[in-house]
Amino acid sequence: MGLSAYLALAAVIFSIGLFGVMTRRNAVGILLGIELMLNAVNINLVAFSRFHGDVTGMVLTVFAICITVAEVALGLAIVILLFRTRRTAMADHVDWLKG
Amino acid sequence: MTLEVVGFWVLAVLLVGSALAVVLTKNLFHSVLWLALALTGTAGIFLMLEAEFLAGVQILLYAGGVVTVVVFAIVVTERLVGTRLAHTSRRVLAGGAVAAVFLGVMLDILARAPLAPVMVPMGADPTKLIGMALMTRFLLPFELLAVLLLVSLLAASYLARPEE
């Protein structure tokens, strides 16, 4: 399998994740979509790294995974806070900045 | 039809299927479980790309850590609100259209791009290389990452602290 196969697979997963971010009403669901998108990015990084014989991509993947963990932790904390203050986890119920 | 090709297609179907399930299922808890499956599938892809260390990290951190945290979060919030969390979608058509057009354009670009057909040998064990790179060239970002984790840990525990 060539590089294009891996990149295509990553693109499909990224699109699915994007769809999830754009459509899920629940804030936790949006977070899950973001996870999918980041995964697709990781697949891209590793694939490029292997097909170019350069380890940098893999190192970046390590970073990306770690940052994702931090992001999830913070995102969930925000969801809990939102729940406490607004009694909802629905992203479309939060529109303080409506024009 | 080599074993590699068969394995890739199996993993690809598994990944795409579980990803779709993550964004489409009506049950938030199931959604998380499908995500765990998709992350595990990604670890399989890493294995195919001969990145065993990353596959391990993926399973341990994501499938183990992240999913556990999310499940905890769902349980905690459901207990706070006392009902099941609704898990519906909105603007499915618009979102689907944007995502589909995005995918189409991406695939079109990928089809045109001159991409390497075969893997290049790394010259050494990738795990060892990653370790060497982290300790030499990427040492400063690596240390900063540690700070980032600490900060986000503190921030998360501050934000989610019990109400006074």
Place this chain on the structure above:
Amino acid sequence: MMLTVLLTPITVFLLLALVAPLRRSGRPAAFISILGALGTFGAAVQTWVLVDRLDAPIQRVWTWLPDSQGALATVGYLADEQSAIMILLVTLVSLLVQIYSLGYLSDEPAPAIGRYYVYQSLFAFSMLGLVLAPNLVQLFICWELVGLCSYLLIGFWYKKPSASRAAVKAFWTTKAGDVGLLIGIVLLWRHTGTFDFGELQQMAGAGLVGVDGLALITFCIYLGAAGKSAQFPLHIWLPDAMEGPTPVSALIHAATMVTAGVYLLVRMAFLFALTPDVLLLVAWVGAGTALMAAILACAQNDIKRVLAYSTVSQLGYMMTAIGAGFASAGFFHLLTHGVFKALLFLGAGAVIHAVGTNDITHMGGLARRMPQTMIVFLVGTLSLAGVPLFAGFLSKEEILAGVWAGGLTGPFVMLLMGAFLTAFYMFRVVFLTFFVKPAHASGHGHGHAPHDAPMTMGLPLWVLAAASMTIGIYFMLHHPAEAVEAPGWLAPVATGVALGGIALAWATFQRQIINAESLARATGPLRTVAAHGFWVDEAFVAVYRGILMTLAALVGWVDRYIVDGVLNVISAWTVSGGDGLRRIQTGKVQDYVLAVGAGVVAILWWLRGTM
């Protein structure tokens, strides 16, 4: 010595203007100013004697605006025959008026008296600077300065609305002419390259001044002169200017400033001689003004307004003489008129001061109470009427002779009619004021019986009366070399016309053989017209309403509906656009994500196109 003439009044002005306590002290300031005026008069006499002895102009100039070829403009003085005698008149009347004002304004508070003398000193300086100006630039600057002083002095009682309105009216009306003068001066400079009178005269004498386009220049200069010297239709400010104190009217609006226009034309006569069309216009307008103002003077009951219209009329005589090509005759009349009109105004001031009203129908029988005033006023009136042995007779006859010799029969007849009316309206004033029994008993209702003016006011009157008589008798005996020999019938005709006017006035107002009302009715519509000042003011108002206001309304409409309308439409679009665009800010994070996704797709599409 010439510098003394200029520097004395300006020093007094600066001293009084800058040292506020001195100015507010009133009478001390007045004494300083009078002392200065006395010194100026002395210096002027010396100058006159010197110029007369040397028989040549004395000139001294300093470079003011430097230029690549010497000086663009200079300042200095030019004392020749004309300016020497003119400063004599200016300083004499100025001195007498300042002394007279001491008595006339004795009821005013001290600061007001100080202010009055500051203006007087500034006026003396400006007028002398104008007369002695060796070039047109200095003349114009002083020309504006005397206009300013006129404005300040007309509005001396600035708390009186009519006075401040009259001041503004005088300022604007003369300013309308001054714009013409400024344009004329600049055009003349472009035409000849110099402002200097001497150089201009040499060039004109050598035939170096091109006639092409010169008519426009002389016309513009004439506009300035017409504004200052109250020629039709710019005469409207002068009757209103009588709102100022009477001594001011005597000095500025009879003897000196208003004659500046005539003086300017006399100065520039060599140039006007090159443009006969403009001269003809000057003559006709002058004659028309003389006759019209004389008619108007007959319809006035305010003694000062009668004198004001009389001044307009006499300025018309001078202008006609200049227009006929005999500038010297006009200048001669300017000088004699300056003396006797100042006398008349000061006499009228004494009457007003004593009676407390301007209305001649409220006066009467004052001859017995104010005999001195009556005598000097009669001297002035006889002068103005042009009776032999008095100052006005010779100068008026010379003008008539000049106009006749110039072949201007129409203006000549008009001037003759004007002379008849002059005698009539002046003696109407004399009879109504001094001789007939007062028609309205309320005239003397301010407490004490009217009596002759105090010494400070009486002395100037007698000096001026003596001067009028002296000039008249002196020139009867030493007949000056006239530019034109008057036809033999002219003197008897002129005298007859004057005596006829006097006789008509005597018959109407003194003997009352002729009923004044039926006489007025006999003139029919003319009287109605005259009572309204020939509707000149109304014409100005109509022009203002009709043209300016229409234009302003149009501009206002354009501004309100087109300029503002465009802006309102734009702002309405902005508001409604903002209101519409507001809706896309849903505040929901996923809508933004959708937009970001669409944006990313667009960028990708563009990248794909570049591949």
